[in-house]
Amino acid sequence: MKQEPPPPSQHHRKRLMVSALQKFGKTIAYFVLLLLTYYLGYLSAASSTSNKPTLISRIPVETIPAPTFRSSTTSSAAPVVDHNIFSIQCIDPVISEKVRQAVLDRVFHGKSPWQNFPPAHVSTLLRQNRIKGWGSTGAVFENLIRRVRPETIIEVGTFLGASALHMAKLTRQLGLKTQILCVDDFRGWPGFLEKFRDMKMVNGDVLLMYQFMQNVVYANATESILFMPFSTASALDKLCEWGVSAELIEVDAGHDFHSAWTDINKAYKILRPGGVIFGHDYFTSADNKGVRRAVNMFARLNNLRVQLDGQHWVINSK
Ligand SMILES: C[S@@+](CC[C@H](N)C(=O)[O-])C[C@H]1O[C@@H](n2cnc3c(N)ncnc32)[C@H](O)[C@@H]1O
Secondary structure (H helix, E strand, C coil), rough: CCCCCCCCCCCHHHHHHHHHHHHHHHHHHHHHHHHHCCCCCCCCHHHHHHHCCCCCCCCCHHHHCCCCCCCCCCCHHHHHHHHHCCCCCCCCCCCCCHHHHHHHHHHHCCCCCCCCCCHHHHHCEEECCCCCCCCCHHHHHHHHHHHCCCEEEEEECCCCHHHHHHHHHHHCCCCCEEEEEECCCCCCCCHHHHCCCCCCCCCCCCCCCHHHHHHHHHHCCCCCCECCCCCHHHHHHHHHHCCCCCEEEEEEECCCCHHHHHHHHHHHCCEEEEEEEEEECCCCCHHHHHHHHHHHHHHHHHCCCCCEEEEEEEEEEC
């Protein structure tokens, strides 16, 4: 006869219950872990999407707080700060009397570019005097030249020389022996000949530099005006490397934000202490008021004040 198994003892029943509870506990822990992993994964995915570039609305520049300089370029803010770094180091300034010769030596092999001017192939194509400027004789020029009495003026953006020649006339009237250095690539801008139909083009060369030179000859100002026919950025860097500086600098080349921003920053490096930097078209609407944005941002970052004189902005150096 088959024997009935003995009923489980109380001790045995306890052990069965504990083991069942342990199994149940493990399952719960497993599910909790699963839920936690999912939740954490979700969180990190959500935060990584916030690193995606987002569209920034156009805020008027006056309301944008000034970015702060950082010494390291490796931080995540580096791309923004890099725009503000113009790291070229200027050597000690040469004395004013040596400025003209310094430029003649380095740019023109020590010879005056006006020797044997005009060359035969363009002499019949130039007008005796062909001037056109924009606000080039505004009161600001006389106001600043009287106040600063500069020995050297650097003009960034010259075109046909209207403002340079006006400054030459003013310094002469005031009995100053000022050297005016004009920086311009003398290319104008694409399509500018549409509005200057009387000016000639030779094999794609718009003859702007030659016409500017002719205007200077006509005004009998070749001794007080010299020029650097290069891009403003490269010329300003070179002037800084050569120790050429000025007490008065006019910035009037490219009117988009980035051109103005670069020119102002590079020009300020070669402004003598106590000097004045100024420029035209503070109110122009070009490039969403590019000149004004660049001037304001420069002043804010460097703790300087922008003053206005007609259409011109003026900043006194520290
Ligand atoms: C508005 S005009 C200068 C006018 C002049 N200041 C006047 O009042 O008679 C601008 C000049 O800047 C020059 N320019 C613009 N961008 C330049 C650049 N990146 N490098 C060199 N010259 C530049 C053009 O060739 C042009 O002659």
